[in-house]
Amino acid sequence: MPCLPKILISGLIAGFPCLSPLAACAFEGAADLRNRPCVDCHACNAPTREAPCLRGCPRPHEVAPTPIPATATADIPDFFVLDQLSDLYGPVFFPHKLHADMEGMAQGCAVCHHHNPPGKILGCKECHGGPSNPEHLGQPGLKGAYHRQCLSCHREWSHETDCAVCHQPRENGHIIPVTPEATDIMGRLHPNVKPPGKWVYKTPDMPEGGVVTFHHGEHIQLFGLACVECHRKENCSRCHGGTAPNHRVRTDPHEDCSACHDVSDNCTRCHAQSETAGFEHGRRTGFSLKPYHSERDCAACHVGGKVFGGLSPDCRSCHAPDWMPEAFDHKLTGLELDELHQEASCADCHVAGLGKPVGCAGCHEDGKQYPETLPGKRVGDATAPGK
């Protein structure tokens, strides 16, 4: 402890700039503090590394926050999962870098990292460690600090103070895991956007039909589109505006749909007399996906991008002859059927569809069950083609 005597000396004359102790042993960034009186930050006369007796924030003469150069943003943490206080609500997915990128809009990083001493940027919990400290009533606990920081801006933008706006929902007591890929807005990480299910547009001028049903949720869940594939030119204020979210104003009403769909003819494909039901493969194409294809991704069959078509309902257009039901070699799945079961049709056992639990009760009344009783024997590795 070579610097302790110096600290003691400087402590005795507390109030004067303490040059040497800081230079010798204080924390990184101390150089910026050389001209500050010790008592600005330390409450006792003999601070040590182990017991620095730092004053609570904000300190009497606030240390100016360190400006963070724009070039440093590459090192800024991308996101945080705020789960220290998730006993009542699910944790919060906080896109930190998204906010850091916006620092130019306000007064920089110091808007949130207030009272930050020179050197390392401190996170909220460094000062607002836990519940409120009765010794520092003006310094809210971590819960208060989080909520104040977020809501001081967000309640002004979106007027939404519902817990679920930020907090991951809990279902049956379990928290849905937070993944940074959860949603994707503007090509950036963005927490918890709940996509609308469908929009119904009125087009009274169209003689073919005055109602267009846009199944928005279907485009995401079924067709796997990311938000940004359609919302290319969005800006934050459309949702984070002063009023409720607005509908988009389009110069050409077809401009969003026409990016993927051919809208030059066949108006009735979208324009109908009433709301239309969602996409159903059998109704739209005449080829029902049940029972064998209902679990498959669109792209598993419609290979090659966004053009969903061109396939024939003839099985042989996709499947090799030995994959057809009449010639199918069940050995390929790792289970060689015995003679009796080779005679049965696929659906006799695969009552709920392929890849789902099989049922034996249709034939066996003695309670036989798969896999306790096998309809054949196991062979080799299951290397089912097309799987």
Add this chain to the structure above:
Amino acid sequence: MKVSRRGFFQVLGLGAAGAVASPDRSDASSPSASLGEGMGMLVDTTECIGCRKCEYACDHAHELTGQPPSAFEDLSILDTPRRMDEDSFTVVNRYPNPDNPEKPISVKIQCMHCLRPACTSACLVGALQVAENGAVVYEAWKCLGCRYCMVACPFGVPTYEYHEPFTPQVRKCTFCHERVTHEGKIPACAEMCPPMALTFGQRSELLELAHKKIADNPERYINHVYGEHEVGGTSWLYLAPREFEELGFLKLGPGALPSLTEPIQHAIFKFGIPPLTLYGLLGAMMWAYRNGDDPPVSHDMEGETNDA
């Protein structure tokens, strides 16, 4: 003697009732040595987001309606001013903010827990008392149900269980007296408040904090801590960005209301003046009658005398 016996007892009964019902209760509302040294709550209306979680926390802690949190999520009702009732000890109201229309001002209201409450002064039987820590607490078993406290309260806080036929109670915020004194917790509303707009602590320290906040952010707050001086000081203190009259608060003077009423009442009842006066008057009347002056006698008095 021409006065009927029944008539005499009627007059006597009234006098005795008056004498019994007017005990000198100056101890309940006079300033104690620890005035203002109790606990308090500082409400920073600039931090309040109007989420109504305090309403839920209060409801849950006091088992009022037992509704789930989702029942308190409708924020559209904030714009119509509400008052407390027997099943809600606190409510949040929202007021427009001309300085920033995007940020309306939400104000939580509840019992202010005055340092020298008018309700405890008005209470005939001491059912409302100021506890050691500053909370104005109610003891139902003492309560007569006269509802004088409701009339006396300058903030119009106490409510009454009118629907309860047999055991109606006066209802108001308890400052979570049980939780604070016996369970070592802080009031439920402050514990729940997401942005910690409610700070629970020693009233004197809260006042210090409030004035520091005003000094540090003069553009954020008006220079007025509501409750510091109003009606002699209240345990609940408010900071606001606009004049309090715009936010549903009454403009009240610095004097405690009991300091207006109690000197008069105490002076009247000092040394047993009313009963002595009454009995003196009665004695004078009897003296006068005995000396032969004919009092005006009504016909039914005659009849009653005959019946007796």
